[in-house]
Amino acid sequence: MNLTVYNTFTRRQEPFRTIEPGKVKMYCCGVTVYDYCHLGHARSYIVWDTIRQYLKWRGYEVRYIQNFTDIDDKILNRAKETSSTMTLVANRFIDEYFVDMHRLNVKDADEYPRVTEYIFEIQQLIQDLQKKDFAYATDGNVYYRVESFPNYGKLSGRRLDDMKSGASGRVGTKNGKFTKKQHPFDFALWKSAKPGEPAWDSPWGRGRPGWHIECSAMIHSSLGSAIDIHGGGSDLIFPHHENEIAQSEAAMNEPLARYWTHNGMVMVDGQKMSKSLLNFITIRDLLDGKWFMHPQPVDPMAVRLFVLQAHYRKPLDFTSEALITAENSWNNLKDALLFGPRYGERFAWQTTSSSLITEVVEKFQISGDDDFNFSGSLAVLFELAKELRREANILVHEGSTQKSSVELYSQWQTLVSLAHVLGLDAIPEEKTHNTDTLSASEIEVLIQERHEARKNKNFLESDRIRHQLKEQGINLVDGKDGTRWHRG
Numbered sequence: 001m002n003l004t005v006y007n008t009f010t011r012r013q014e015p016f017r018t019i020e021p022g023k024v025k026m027y028c029c030g031v032t033v034y035d036y037c038h039l040g041h042a043r044s045y046i047v048w049d050t051i052r053q054y055l056k057w058r059g060y061e062v063r064y065i066q067n068f069t070d071i072d073d074k075i076l077n078r079a080k081e082t083s084s085t086m087t088l089v090a091n092r093f094i095d096e097y098f099v100d101m102h103r104l105n106v107k108d109a110d111e112y113p114r115v116t117e118y119i120f121e122i123q124q125l126i127q128d129l130q131k132k133d134f135a136y137a138t139d140g141n142v143y144y145r146v147e148s149f150p151n152y153g154k155l156s157g158r159r160l161d162d163m164k165s166g167a168s169g170r171v172g173t174k175n176g177k178f179t180k181k182q183h184p185f186d187f188a189l190w191k192s193a194k195p196g197e198p199a200w201d202s203p204w205g206r207g208r209p210g211w212h213i214e215c216s217a218m219i220h221s222s223l224g225s226a227i228d229i230h231g232g233g234s235d236l237i238f239p240h241h242e243n244e245i246a247q248s249e250a251a252m253n254e255p256l257a258r259y260w261t262h263n264g265m266v267m268v269d270g271q272k273m274s275k276s277l278l279n280f281i282t283i284r285d286l287l288d289g290k291w292f293m294h295p296q297p298v299d300p301m302a303v304r305l306f307v308l309q310a311h312y313r314k315p316l317d318f319t320s321e322a323l324i325t326a327e328n329s330w331n332n333l334k335d336a337l338l339f340g341p342r343y344g345e346r347f348a349w350q351t352t353s354s355s356l357i358t359e360v361v362e363k364f365q366i367s368g369d370d371d372f373n374f375s376g377s378l379a380v381l382f383e384l385a386k387e388l389r390r391e392a393n394i395l396v397h398e399g400s401t402q403k404s405s406v407e408l409y410s411q412w413q414t415l416v417s418l419a420h421v422l423g424l425d426a427i428p429e430e431k432t433h434n435t436d437t438l439s440a441s442e443i444e445v446l447i448q449e450r451h452e453a454r455k456n457k458n459f460l461e462s463d464r465i466r467h468q469l470k471e472q473g474i475n476l477v478d479g480k481d482g483t484r485w486h487r488g
């Protein structure tokens with residue numbers, strides 16, 4: 001089975017062939033750093049992280065670059081609102097980005113170029129475009145001339161003529177102000193400085209880069225003129241990626257990326273989760289139990305599972321029910337992942353050798369190779385987890401297992417190692433146990449809440465509470481006279 005990848009550019013799933021055999025150059029558009037990341041960002045970076053880890057597991061040497069947009073009107077506005085500076089706001093939210101992503105087990109990129117560190121490269125690229133007549137300067141601004149790029153619109157499938165008629169009357173004015181753009185879709189490569197804003201000297205006067213040019217310049221500097229995979233959210237296809245193509249391909253005379261890949265949006269009530277729509281939930285709030293619809297801490301791995309159980313290209317509705325389902329699924333998977341730490345000693349397992357079950361690995365790979373269908377790969381893992389949980393149950397109740405120790409060991413190893421490819425790692429209890437354990441009355445309250453949930457047939461919630469207690473080392477025994485509990 002060979003890996004195939006859906007290419008937004010051709011609108012087809014294609015065999016994966018890299019520019020250099022065995023090597024993948026991958027770039028993904030990063031965040032504009034002016035606030036905490038929300039669940040939409042979590043999805044985007046969990047998806048690219050998992051794709052990257054999967055490619056590595058498939059034997060590729062992957063070089064992965066992700067930028068930070070550290071200059072932008074939104075950052076400047078936030079700096080003004082908080083009496084801070086652009087640099088301080090950007091640095092702060094870059095730090096917060098790492099805190100959140102590390103919690104979600106998103107591995108660091110090989111490089112994180114920041115726009116403000118690439119001003120020279122950006123200016124050089126703009127000058128190249130100007131020399132080739134793809135760009136023109138006017139009043140300290142430089143614009144890209146979209147009509148000079150013959151296939152403008154080829155990624156998004158938009159035709160300039162159609163767009164032009166839709167946008168008639170916009171040439172020359174923007175928000176009622178006079179501009180010198182020659183076509184309504186010409187876009188800024190360089191913007192002249194407004195008083196009080198950060199600015200750099202340039203051949204066109206003091207100013208700062210437009211948004212799209214940063215990615216073209218940073219890709220060329222860190223990966224070269226052509227890459228294998230370009231990723232980002234589907235909201236970036238137009239105009240951002242279209243403009244990246246126009247800039248890079250005009251300058252370099254070769255296709256910028258072999259595969260254009262886009263993650264679907266996290267949606268809330270049918271709308272994209274977005275800072276501007278104020279319908280967002282930050283990763284931080286969710287994990288810390290500060291989201292009012294779900295006021296309990298959420299295991300970061302449940303969030304990761306929530307993301308990976310949907311195909312990366314499809315929209316993903318975020319609801320508290322979907323979250324609880326993901327938490328329950330994670331608890332089940334986690335129980336199986338912890339089979340080794342919990343019971344390995346009884347079998348005197350030596351954790352040095354590893355023998356994975358070929359058939360399971362193959363099934364896992366068949367799904368992953370099918371345009372990174374990780375939900376299919378996960379289904380394979382859940383099958384395995386179910387068997388391990390069943391054996392654990394038999395072991396606890398009967399003192400021995402049905403399967404042999406050797407068989408269980410390779411099942412567990414296979415599960416742990418494949419789950420790790422997807423970034424789903426379970427930490428053994430002794431490392432996570434809260435030192436301030438629940439008091440008896442707190443436990444009784446939770447048992448009562450679970451009882452209510454069961455009465456209302458809300459089994460997702462009742463299971464969640466049972467697992468929450470189990471996490472704290474508290475086991476429930478349901479009987480005719482109600483539920484009893486014991487520690488350990």
Ligand SMILES: Nc1ncnc2c1ncn2[C@@H]1O[C@H](COP(=O)(O)OP(=O)(O)OP(=O)(O)O)[C@@H](O)[C@H]1O
Nearest residue numbers: 030031032040041044232233265266273274275276
């Ligand atoms: N709701 C979402 N679902 C999935 N991916 C998203 C979502 N929102 C943003 N992204 C992706 O996250 C990455 C970083 O986005 P960026 O910092 O530009 O945020 P943004 O789109 O401006 O967010 P917002 O609209 O909330 O301001 C991009 O690849 C973008 O496509």
Ligand SMILES: [Zn+2]
Nearest residue numbers: 029030215240
């Ligand atoms: Zn970009």
